[in-house]
Amino acid sequence: MSIDVVEVKPSLQTERLWRWLAIGSLGLIVFGAKILFIRYFGSAVPYWDQWDAEADILYKAYLNSNLSWSALFAPHNEHRILLTRLLSLLLFELDGGWDPILQMMVNAGLHVVAIVLIVLALQRILGPGQLVSLVAFSAVLFLLPIGWENLLAGFQSQFYLLLIFTILALSGLAVAPAFGARWWISVAYAIAAFFSMASGALIGAAALGIVVLQMLLRVRLGRKEYAGAAVLLVMSMVMIAFVPNVAGHDGLKAHSIGELIRALLACLDYPRSGSFAGILTNLPLLAYAYYVLKTRPPRTSPHWIVLSIIVWWFGQILSLSYGRAVAPTSSRYLDIIIVALPVNFAILLFAARTVSIDRQHGLFVATAAWLVLILPGLVLNTASSGFPSVFEKAAQSSEQQASVVEYIRTGSMAVLQNKPFLAIPYPSPDRLASLLSDPTIRMALPRLIQPTDVSDSAMLDRTLLKGRFRAGLERVKAVVLSFASLMLGLGLAMAFMTTFHKSHRRT
Template identity: 30%
Template sequence: MRKSLLTFALAGCLFLLIVGAKWATFDRYGSPMPDWDQWDAEALQLLVPWYEKDHFLQHLFTPHNEHRVVLTKLQNLGLTVLNGQWDSRLEAATNALLHAAIAVAFWLCARRWVAVRWHTALFLLAFALFGFPLAWQNILGGFHSQQFWLLGLSFGAIVTLPFARTGSGRWWFGLGCAILVLGSMGSGMLASAVVFMVVAWRLLRRETTLRAAWLTLLLTAALVAIGLITRVEVDYHQKLKATTVHDFVFSCLRSLEWPLRDRDWAGAIVWLPWVIAAWRVTRAPRDQPDAAGVSPSPPAGSQTGQVIVALGGWVLVQIVATAYARGAGADYPASRYMDTLAFGAMANGAALAWLLSIARGEGDTAPRLARYAVALAWLIAVGLGLRAILEINLRYELPDARKYYNKAEGHMRRYLATNDRKQLAHPDIPFPSADGLVDRLARPSLRALMPLPVRAPLTMARATAATPSLAETFRANTAIDVDIEHPPRLGLSPATPPLDYTTTHGSFAPAGDGGTATGTWRSEPLTAPIGGWLKFETAGDLGVPGAGVSLRLLDPQTGRVLSEVAPTKRPGDTWRAAYVRAPHGPFVIAANDESSRAWLAFSPPVEMGVWSYRAWQLTKHGLLIMYVTAGVTLLLLVIAWRESRSSPRATV
């Protein structure tokens, strides 16, 4: 297999492994429901201004806390407009693509910096750091794409801008990243600060000339100045700042020791590869610039070490900034910051592989035993830390998040179906206050965008022309605000739990109840404004061939069958969802029970956007994607290993 094709295939596998792992995590623990910060940054400052045409550009650049999350807003607005529905699952699924792309870019660059024998190790490290549910808040939170925009754009700026010829394509790419990253988070300007320091260092070492470097220095200094000038302080977050030297120092130490915890000395091991690489960079002979003031195309000579040190240095600056802004109490870093710390671990892994790749004839005087002792200590520290984080997240954090989402979804679903404020009088709601949530949901434009599973069903009324005796076959059951110990079960079997947020219709009739055993129910014509998919909750014998029960969507004019509604398995005494494409025009819901032994029950349909449906299908198959890709990856790695043994030994 050609080397370029093999590299491309492995890059694709790494991408799919990470995406599959993240999608599987969201499928098991996440929710499409907007949560906390989304009700301000996305609802009030993005969606309402867009759909109500209320000074959209002004709201787009309005800070959210200390950050101007312009890129996150634009991304999520694009997804909402495309989908016709506001869906955190769709946002999170897209975020997984961003993070996986960053991992692939890092791995592809690192392949050029180290010997071939370390490519597989870096591949596995990238999957572990970017694919495992470490920063679980960023995996489940659709609003958290700002973390990935910060990482990806900062990486692009640091890897390219300090080493590219001014005016070249790579230089413009790096400059574009440095500009755009200002719209990610408040610390976006730190990428330009690191680029400035790298270029200044190269200028002092005479690896470039002032003529070649002055524009990059000027522009990055200007971007840092813009970041400082547009910096925002909010009064309600002042209490989160580190106000003592103790809090600041130990907040830094507890980030440096990541992924270990409660081992303040561990940062010395976790960051040892970067420290050694930085020491080597300061001692390395300088590269000679060419006539245009640019040294050989990166990463060549000492540039490799400079890139790695710059990436790790950027993470260190982020740690310092976070310790200052969120260091009160010197607590362990929150989950949402762990993707940045994982990026730092990847930089240390690349530094370690680079150090192990340097031939002794090129100036490495350290004994081989010492080098491998450092590698072993680093691997043990990082491995133990990752194992501990995974155990905590999988045993406690993620299951607790799922429990919270279940409760919050129920409260939101009942409120949106009934407009009863007392449905939000609970601690587990997706906003700090019930009054604030009610105020936001009072906006018709926002309520129209609500996703499954909190969206109110379509209004479904029995056709007035229906024969009363036939209509009684399907009896309406409402269990909202009733005795939960003894809820009504009209039209439902005694073992079927009634839905507590809507009215259902069912044909179950106990012996001697006096109801008809067979009949038909038809609705008034309905329309689906979003035009995506319809979700019905069904119970009974629907979907069983020959059972004599059916649920269909009909053309209101001709009676033609538009869709058959049936779940993939017989629901029985439980509720099972059935999905059908929403008709483009009006439709009628028709339920038919022709059997005295079978029965069915159904709810009004709830709309689901086309891309919401696709995101649900993709996340549902996340594990399958990961397992299949893992098998392909194993085969490709065996091929790569065989080819590396048959080719001459690669050097840096």
Template identity: 25%
Template sequence: MSIKQHPFSLNLYITIISVVVFLTTLWGVYSHFSPVPFWDMWDGCLGFFLKASKGDRSIWFAQHNEHRILLSRLLFWLDLKYFKGVGVFLVCINILIQLGTAFVFVKVVSKRVKSDVYKTALYALIFCLLFSWVQNDNFIWGFQSQFLFVYMFALLSFYYLGEYSNKKKKYHLALALFFACCSTYSMANGLLTFPLLILQALILRNSKLSIAAIVFTAIAISIIYFQNYNKPAGHSSIVESIVQHPFFVLRFMCAYLGSPFHPVLKSIHIATVAGGIFIFGAGACGYLIIKKRLLDSVNVTMCIFLLFILGTAFATATGRIKFGIYAATAGRYMTPALMGWVTLILLSFLNRASLPQFIFKCAKFALICMPALLLTRQVKAFEDFSETAFNRKVAVLGVAHHQYDKTYFDRVYPHHSRIVPTLNRSIDQRLSVFASDWIKYNFDMISESSIQPDPCMGNIEATDPFQSGDSIAYRIRGWVWDPKTRTVPEVIILADEENNTVGYGISGEPRKEITKTVAGNPVNTGWVAYLLKSNVKSPISAYALTDSGLLRIPGVPVTFNDTFKVTSISEWDGEKPSKYEIISNEWKKEALPPQNELKDVQKLFGSWVEGDAFIGKIELIINASDDAKNLIYATGPDSKLQDIEFFDMEGKSLSRFNLPNSKEGYTKLSLQWNTDQNIKIVISDNGNSWGQWSALLIP
């Protein structure tokens, strides 16, 4: 007997998948945790807390884009006030909210499935879809509580109004109104809750007094919500979207509702078709339930929640179509889509005796296939997060020491200038991650006695300049491993030859080649340190801080040549590059990947020769007599192993570093040297992975 025919087999099958999904997602949440604030958390959490702490009461109700996230702000305040602000509390709350939503689903349908042979499978489906890893952004990102709150509160509101229609208990009506208010002040789509609550009350033939109470509360809440409301910039107009792009709005809606299939099947078209099937199925179920007058409180509650999901998809489509169809498949949008699928499948099973068998068979097919498809994505919960976690820590390590390193900080917030006051006050008050032990080293000197006689394993590999505000700063990179304790020391200290502390860093970057070749197979051995003082005396050595003292990291100490320096790294302003003489060239003219957006491609040499795998270099000489000495270059998305080295005419190396990443067009590298000698420059593409290429503009 097949699984389709045997309820016990189906119940067991869905339950096993559900348990695996739930447990692997919990592991994923744990292993993907980072204490570093991410994107909206900088202004939405830290910025809010700083203003609220100064007595700004209006900030509690202030807009966040189009939303008023009052309840989430309460959580942000609690996290920063009582839980160190590192996000553990917020991530735990995210899981609890989703658990709450799952139990509300169970509560809504429990009376109808008491003796149903598929009861276990239906309950398991709820937990399976609601905890699928495809929506992991809403679990691991501490800022996302409002995104989860709005659906839980809306469903609670609809549930309690259904209970009120059955039992006529006034507290049920009060709870329905309360949770509708909570939904409204979770996210903007919560504004749909009250209109749908009125519709639900009319369908369930509630008393005129109860309907009047809902209408009055809805009007009052809406007036408060839209007081001093400003339309967010950058969002499409609902009317314009409908009038000018009606079919794209529909396509966006379909992709949104079918988005859980996109990461699994890797096709936007399949996701769009799945969303179309969802809309058709929801419409068919709703029509047949009304036509056959199956309007009990459970069916009406579920149908109203389906309308809430559809309304959310419509509102998102009209406001976001300018970002393109793939914006509909963002991970955070998969939560409402999955809740919609759960609701539709539950409705079909609960009414299978009254609905056409075709609908029930389709729902049963979805019940069998969706968990299996989503299960394949759970392997992503085991992906190594250490590189992302390390990059985020480096980002805040830099700003904590007033070094704005765009290469790293853009990974946690792309508009640094907007939050400079928030950053400075957070650092001064040691809020959130800035209170962590690894963020500071408070000794100006290291003692000779603390330096252990035997060094650890490792290397000082590169010194990279980067633009920090109006000046050039330096990051130093390498790897470290203590074979005696078989550990990777976390803290890196930079010191000059007089043992003055001149820099600070942390380890934790994955270095697979080190893991493979070094005895003991150490992991995450890479480190990055920032030079925190200007005018330091070379040479500069690196030390690993351990419980037993400081271990010298092998490698050539960092030196700076007084005759040569990088003066700025900036976006190209159209200035002509310095004239140079090419003495050796393995690159080719116009050798760039297809669909690149660089201008003047006919005037450049590129290293994308028959693909990213090409390895080669270009050697040139810049004349010392040129007034302006600069190079105009571009890199691919991954600038690792794109190196530049400077030599005097006797072959002595003056400086060597990775080309700073140039994601948004050309970058101008301005140079200065105090000598009448020409300078030889070698730019090497040593990377053979995707996105590893460089280009140099011809003067």
């Protein structure tokens, strides 16, 4: 007795429904996991740069009605974080005050948006049913606390804004005709990325590299395209020229070719820290670049978008290796470094549907070997560094909160001085005391540490919305924090549903 196997072909609408169900499961899994980390390990006490960049420069000036546009565009280290400042002001108004926990939650949402955009860009080169595999890999990757420094800091939205505007910009510039509506919108996205982080200046350069390749391969021609390339060149040069140079950060940079190469190898090597075998994990990127250049797909092909992401990513880690050669794989930079992992995996999935049948066994072995290189490294890093660092950060945050609250209560400098490193949330006790003693800043402090003698209504009177959305936003925040595990569980259930659907498409 034999059973015939036939493939059931669903309607286009049904297929789209399952595709968005898979994407939704990824978003819920990652967002739920991030909110759980914030709930258990996040702190409402501002940390490090937040005291100067937010408390003093932003909120104090805003409440005193002397915040200028020049201050919003002013450099913060090497970056011009206009969008982060505007987002901080928006949340300050909506919440009727300063809430680092709310900032973390919004940042978690921004990261999920960036992850979904990356997956959507990659799924365009995949075959039917392969999206589930990419979603499963991405869910495992991004629910881990790899970039925990960004996750547990309210002031790190710039990393996620950079990723969002990068994918949006490259998705247009790599395929759209020059000077069309989509092209101009993509240029605006690239400018927005520059006002998120300094490395946003490299988006135009990455797009220009793809445009030049397309011209050399004669898939993008015409005077208008040459003029568009010239605009991208000028835009990139202007952006790079306006990246500030911080003399105090010279010690963080690479001072020789050897230092640059070591830092670059560390980025390429992740997560196989210290193992040169880890560099093999990026071989799919090279093979894919060769494939695209050899096959010369038309300008509108999604392959150019994926190749532009690869070019941009390499420019990012090269810039990072030069500017932060001392510790290029610090947790805060890993959110950018790990973008290459789902791209590599998507390329392996793409290869699986394009190679001949007699080569599929070899490709299956290569994919298994790639996963063996990646997954144990991710687990080891999370167990040996990720979770211990998160626990340490939570303990430090508790000590910092106690120190700040005690100083606000007593005004005694002894509470802040002669403390172990990171026992207070700012490197200088004198500067922290000065900020905590400022009447306007005391008014703007998060409610958890706000002095009892401060009039909340007096602060709200200086805002535009007067705190009218505070109660509703507090309820929303409480619900999201309370039901984080439910979101994670719902995402997992949806993921199992899509996997079950894929496995039973053949009956």
